[in-house]
Amino acid sequence: MLDSYLVTGGNGLLGQHVVRQLLERGENAVAVFDIVPAPHPDERVKVYTGDITNGTQFSQAVQDCRATCIIHTAALIQGAPRDAMFCVNVTGTECVIATAKAHGVRKLVFTSSASVVFDGHDQAGVDESAPYPKVPFDEYNGSKAAAERLVLAANEDKEDGLKTVSLRVAGLFGPGDRHAIPGFMGALQAGRTGMQIGDNTNLFDFTYIPNAALAHLLAADRLAPTHPAHARVAGKSFFITNGHPLPFWDFPRMLWREAGHVPARITVLPRWAAMLIAVLMEVWSWLSGRPPVLSRFRVVYVTATRWCDIRAAREALDYEPRWTMQEGVRETIKWWKEAEGSRTKEQ
Amino acid sequence: MGAMSMLVLLLTHPLEFRTLIQYKLWHESNRDITAPSEHAHSGWNRVPMRRCWEFLDLTSRSFAGVIRELDGDLARVICLFYLVLRALDTIEDDMTLSDDKKQPLLRAFHEYAVKPGWTFTENGPDEKDRQLLVEYDVVAEEINLLDARYRDVIIDITLKMETGMADYAHRAATTGEVYVEKSAEYDLYCHYVAGLVGEGLTRIWAASGKEAPWLGTQLALANSMGLMLQKTNIIRDYREDIEQRRFFWPREIWGRAVYGKAVGRPAFTAMEQMCQPGNEQQALWVQSAMVVDVLSHAVDALDYLRLLKQQSVFNFCAIPQTMAIATLCLCFMNYEMFQRNIKIRKAEAASLIMRSTNPRDVAYIFRDYARKIHSKAVPGDPSFLQISVACGKIEQWCEHYYPSFVSVSKSASGNAQQVFDPTDARTQIVQLAEKRDRQLAIEKRMGNGAAKEAARPLGESSSDTREILLYVGAAFVIVFLIGIGAAWLLMQFFE
Incomplete structure (x- = not known):
């Protein structure tokens, strides 16, 4: 039986790529549930506009498209207010699970984050056996970890029950990115490319979005009880990366070079000095009420070693990154230049 | 090295002097x-x-x-x-x-x-x-x-x-x-002159019975061992080879337009152009691509070395490899290489020989040089990302086989022991796994069902303690009685 796919957050960064890949492989039942309208509407895709935390709206969508597979990518990312984040990421996921069970949906693929196991310490080559930290590094990580636990617990053993899988994607970037890329490219526009915090030996996983989207398709296929890899996938979580961790600062430098800029010289600020400055800035920010330019959080984030072992995904999902970092960077900057061009035209 | 030059070294590079002395004393x-x-x-x-x-x-x-x-x-x-x-x-x-x-x-x-x-x-x-x-x-x-x-x-x-x-x-x-055209041809040439040597050596190790018999079939890894050395030498010997009109670098790499474009020039059309004044930057970009090509064999070499068990065979295989990566690091982004034959310093070579004794240390040597190479890479380099990825692969390999949260330290008794870094998440995983293994072992020893009761280690309940005391007491009584009996027998005998 062919699946009918419903992609939550299907107009978002990752969701768009999931939808595109589903269409490209010839699926003809693809629907999107999102709070924002589609940027490039496609007549092959049914779009439901609604709020993921609103059970009635979501259940209408599920019923209407007779969904058998939900790919749940909708989430609020770092920087959103705490309450909103928990509401969308945790309550929203609860709602998705409840609706799925109520309507006999068979498959649920959840987009998690590699940071669910991050506790602020270096993590080199962690695999899925790593425990959740007692204290999450930030609220986003906490909300994703809580949601992931719900999703994995919702996996049912019975043949016709709901089967779930969680994909912990790491450091997403790609065309349409409104988070990582604008941050890095903003530094370029502000002329802050010559600064480096730490010695840049810390490896970091970045994942080109189409690769992450591909993993979602592979995982969805393997949730079918008839699939030979089913037992190794249902109820499990997997790290998904490009398989090529890079020293952290190399990544923005690649982006900048692709955009035609090479920093003339690089000033290295040792980690401890950056920490000291961050503390002072946080104090000033507390006094003045303005957000700090550099926070301890940022310093930890850019100097931590954080990369994952994706052997489990390679073995159980047959996942192999299809696009290299090089291709990812090229495509991303091409998109960014075009978007930048149209933005300046508008002004 | 003559006594005089050693004396000069003592004054100019005391640390190198120390390394060489240690080498001469213990490792020659x-x-x-x-x-x-x-x-x-x-x-x-x-x-x-x-x-x-x-x-x-x-x-x-x-x-x-x-x-x-x-x-x-x-x-x-x-x-x-x-x-x-x-x-x-x-x-x-x-x-x-x-x-x-x-x-x-x-x-x-x-x-x-x-x-x-x-x-x-x-x-x-x-x-x-x-x-x-x-x-x-x-x-x-x-x-x-x-x-x-x-x-x-x-x-x-x-x-x-x-x-x-x-x-x-x-x-x-x-x-x-005169030129090698494609990268694939370059690989094939290196296979003939060096990869085959790796293959032959590997089959000899296996035939000798000193290494595992299946090692003789690991020919892809053996080939990489040879290629790593040969390609490093081909890069380093650029000048010497040019002067003797030998051209091993593949045109597919040195003739790439992108290295010229990066400095606003056309692609190279002859290999000699790389050592001509004014072409320095473009030549370095070519060299960088050649280095990336070698680095792709590094992980294979580490895999191969992990398979060896005989110490002298290991040293024989590992020393040239660490020398190669050190040489690669010396050449990388170093324009001098195009002008004269450069070599790693004697003390560095001696130190590498002394340290190339086990796969863990060799992996760390590789990682350290990979970091050095990475720190010399500049973002303007067209191969920047590939270098980053290649060095990252070496890091990944080291972390996978010799994870950084385990350190080996010598205890007071002189035995090596592993110490886990308590702040690393993986430590918790290992501890959980060890606990589970212990429990499994106990359960296995006990069998299942009724035998489970007896599975507890002795001495954990009061009835056990009483039983133990009873046995100890009985043992004392028996020894005492035997002693008395022996004394009585002796007395009977001598009287």
Whole structure:
């Protein structure tokens, strides 16, 4: 039986790529549930506009498209207010699970984050056996970890029950990115490319979005009880990366070079000095009420070693990154230049 | 190194002086192949073999020492293997021999190699190893004394190598084409001249029984070992090779337009252009791409080294590899390489020899040089991302096999023990796994069901304690009674 796919957050960064890949492989039942309208509407895709935390709206969508597979990518990312984040990421996921069970949906693929196991310490080559930290590094990580636990617990053993899988994607970037890329490219526009915090030996996983989207398709296929890899996938979580961790600062430098800029010289600020400055800035920010330019959080984030072992995904999902970092960077900057061009035209 | 230069070193580089002293004291080769007890292995008691050992010293600067150290008869086998290939190489290299002359000679070399009494005197007078061919009969005689399992490998490798060499020589002589075009051709050439050596050595290790028999089938890894060394030398010897009109770098790399475009120029059209003034930047971008190409073999080399178990074989294989990555690091982004022959410093080489003794340390050496290479890379380099990825792969390998949260320390009793970094998430995983294993072991010992009750370690409940006390008491009583009995018997006897 062919699946009918419903992609939550299907107009978002990752969701768009999931939808595109589903269409490209010839699926003809693809629907999107999102709070924002589609940027490039496609007549092959049914779009439901609604709020993921609103059970009635979501259940209408599920019923209407007779969904058998939900790919749940909708989430609020770092920087959103705490309450909103928990509401969308945790309550929203609860709602998705409840609706799925109520309507006999068979498959649920959840987009998690590699940071669910991050506790602020270096993590080199962690695999899925790593425990959740007692204290999450930030609220986003906490909300994703809580949601992931719900999703994995919702996996049912019975043949016709709901089967779930969680994909912990790491450091997403790609065309349409409104988070990582604008941050890095903003530094370029502000002329802050010559600064480096730490010695840049810390490896970091970045994942080109189409690769992450591909993993979602592979995982969805393997949730079918008839699939030979089913037992190794249902109820499990997997790290998904490009398989090529890079020293952290190399990544923005690649982006900048692709955009035609090479920093003339690089000033290295040792980690401890950056920490000291961050503390002072946080104090000033507390006094003045303005957000700090550099926070301890940022310093930890850019100097931590954080990369994952994706052997489990390679073995159980047959996942192999299809696009290299090089291709990812090229495509991303091409998109960014075009978007930048149209933005300046508008002004 | 003379005493005078050592004295200068003491003043200029005291740390290097210390390294060299330590090397001389503890690590300089010390196997005496001339000793009567070694004759069975070294064959020193035979005149032809003695001449072969002399040839080894004459023809090899870097390998003579490590070959001599190889365990048992491997030293002799590898010495002969080396001499055969050196002889073949001397014919291939000789520009005074015409193609007509060279072709049949090369293509039948595996027969000449073992033909009793065969010698070759027609090498050009400037060929540095021509004497080896003039007296080649001593080598053939010794090879024929080798066990068939060794001789067969040597002949098979010679056959494959001579074929490859003859093909390349013929192409150069007949088409007038001096350059290697594609990267794939470059890989194939390196396979013929170095990958096959790795293959032969590996099969000899396996045949000797000193390494696992299946090692002999790990030919992809063995090939990478050879390619890592050969390609590093090809990069480093740029200047020397250019001057002798030998061009090994593939045009597919040095002729890429992107390296010219990066500095607003056209692509190189001749290899000599790289050492001409004004082309420095573009030449470095080419060199960088060549280095990335070598780094792709590094992880294979580490995989290979992990498979070895015999110490002398490990040293023999590992030392050239660490030297190679150090050389690569020295050459990378260093324009001097295009102007003269550069070499790693003596003390650095000595330190590498001393540290290349186990796969963990070798992996860390690789990682440290990978970090150095990475820190020299600049974002303007068209290969910047590939370098980053290649160095990241070495880091990944090290972290996978020798994870950084485990450190090995010496306890007070001198035993090595592992210490886990408590802040690392993986420590918790290991501790959980260990706990589970312990529990499983206990359950297994106890069996299941009713036996589970008895599975608890003794002494954990009060009834156990009483039982133990009872047994101990009974034992005391028995010993006491036996003592009394013995005393009574003795008294009876002496009275």
